[in-house]
Amino acid sequence: MPSFNDITMLFLSKIFFINFILLILRYVFFSGIAYSIFWVWKKKYFEPHRIQNKFPEPQKIKSEIMYSISTFIIFALVGVGIYVARNTGYTKIYLSISDYGYPYFFLTIVLSILLHDAYFYLFHRLMHHKLLFKHIHQVHHYSTNPSPFAAFSFHPLEAILEAGIVPLIVITFPIHPLAILALLLFMTALNVLGHLGYELYPSNFVSNKWTNWNNTSTHHNMHHQKFTCNYGLYFNWWDKIFNTNHQNYSDDFIRITKNRDEILNSSKVNSNSKLTHSL
Ligand SMILES: [Zn+2]
């Protein structure tokens, strides 16, 4: 007859397995779809949007996928840890939104995003310390020309730190599981955008005061190319405060997007003139 511990272990293994499958599905949905559209299906159409003209070798993309799978094993284990902590009363997770109301629910989503942004900037800068970089963070920088599959390509020790934001949040303030889900989906979407390899934002994005506090795909792409700048995740204010934006960031962004717009406009003019000639 199985003991109580055997049953608990079996149940926790099931939770681990479900977590792992959901993480893979999220990866396939966000990174897989972005890769299929931009890098395969509409590759020609989006060519003017490329941040770096070259494409990485297939070996690099394979490595991004393998390290991401190892990251999901760590994330799934952290998920099991949070489940156990919740059931033994160590977290502030609550299950009924009405306990704190909708304004608080939405506030916790915003707060989690802000906290994650600060947390990421701090530990990302630590990761660039000579020793930590050499032994841990170098794995992520193996991609100097990242694909959307690089979004979760981390050394296992870095994956633990990456996941650390969720335990930190759930022990700090009351939060509903759907608010955590919103954070994780927001994080995945922006993380994939940062590793997309294509700049989609308008050319005035970094000069406009209403948008320039957000990071761009070019911003993180430059981090992968140049290493010691552009450490931020969602927002640009930490890089501004600590003066860690690359000195050419704005100029490069404007050059890339203006060049893109010129190519797009000239191809529009060409196709219009062909149409007029054929009429
Ligand atoms: Zn990256």
Ligand SMILES: [Zn+2]
């Ligand atoms: Zn880095």
